[in-house]
Amino acid sequence: MSQRAQTLTICHTSDWHLGHELNGHAREAEHDLFLQWLLDRLEAEAVDVLLVTGDVYDVANPPVSAMRRLFRFLNLATTRLSGLQVVVIGGNHDSAARIDLPAALLGEGRVHFIGALPRKNGSPDFESLLLPLFGPSGDIGAWLAAVPFCRPGDLGSHDLPSLYDAVAEAGKAQAGDLPMILTGHLHVAGGEVSELSERRIVIGGEEAQAATLFDARAAYVALGHLHRPQAVAAETTVRYAGSPFPLSSAERDYRHSVVIVKVQGSEVPCQVELLPIPRPVDFLAVGPAPLNTALAAIEALQLDAELSAASWPFIEIAIEIDGPEPDLQSRILAAIEPLPVRLVRIATIRPQDAGSSCDPLVGAELADLDPDTVFAALFNREYGGDGPPDDLARAFATLLIETQAAEEPA
Ligand SMILES: [Mn+2]
Structure with a gap:
């Protein structure tokens, strides 16, 4: 089977906020229903790669019950889908060190945790950042540049635009003819780039980035941070997967979903389909x-x-x-x-x-x-x-x- 013919299926989801409480009410039953639903969808859609773009936990120091829920889910998912690859990146709610922690145990396995931007000698370590994604035949179907939420201290001599430039260059060099997927956990403003270049936007205490941050050669850009599922106007497909259910009353009317991304050959951008998540609680x-x-x-x-x-x-x-x-x-x-x-x-x-x-x-x-x-x-x-x-x-x-x-x- 040639690499060109194989279709790689990615499920992009985000902002689970395990351990979340709403006015003191636990969300555990809702998380369980969502994860059960997700497991079934992963199987039904024959997903090759599950990509979780940050804020997997609600707080930097999550309760043991939240960590147990994540690890049990990963164990079930990788048992039920023997070829499944999982990539979890850190978000701003997560402790980078805590997300990174299980990586040492998992080694070269199929579950990857990237909490902090991997660095070597003060510079981003592209070797650790770039992950091969395997298609159904076991061949590499795409390359993922797994960029987590970056704190100012993580960037070294870079700023975010120069970091993403360097990541895209390294990713493209590695991927060759295969598609490149990028990730991020940050606020990217939609709308006119020209307007943005004149006036930087600060929302929610963070500076919003322009969508030009992402190299147009990427087949898909998987984002986390905003809880409403949405596409960002850009030269390629840039999407926020959104959270699985409302985390505040402001999110009551969101139509929560996960994204199924089909990557084939060097097709850019790739095809996406939204799977609506059943609302676990009214x-x-x-x-x-x-x-x-x-x-x-x-x-x-x-x-x-x-x-x-x-x-x-x-x-x-x-x-x-x-x-x-x-x-x-x-x-x-x-x-x-x-x-x-x-x-x-x-x-x-x-x-x-x-x-x-x-x-x-x-x-x-x-x-x-x-x-x-x-x-x-x-x-x-x-x-x-x-x-x-x-x-x-x-x-x-x-x-x-x-x-x-x-x-x-x-
Ligand atoms: Mn976030």
């Missing part, structure tokens, strides 16, 4: 509405009393208020207490806040705000205008990333 919303209307809506909810507590739907309740409502919280809690639902949050909305105000801090809970939103709003209060200038915003983003990195255990 996510309800009541409001925004005045308190009494919302209470009536809560009473009218059609709920399944037979469900086990771990599968009760989540509920977010938004109340419109125009003055103090001292017993709002207790009345809502009393209304939902007997019901088989799990409260995610109660949001209060003042009509005078909606629309006219440009200050995102008014009426908001600090926990709901991104650090850069707070920074920009405080800057505007102090100095007016359209937010901090680029150099200041970039300095704040760098500081934030360094602070977050420093919070992790070594």
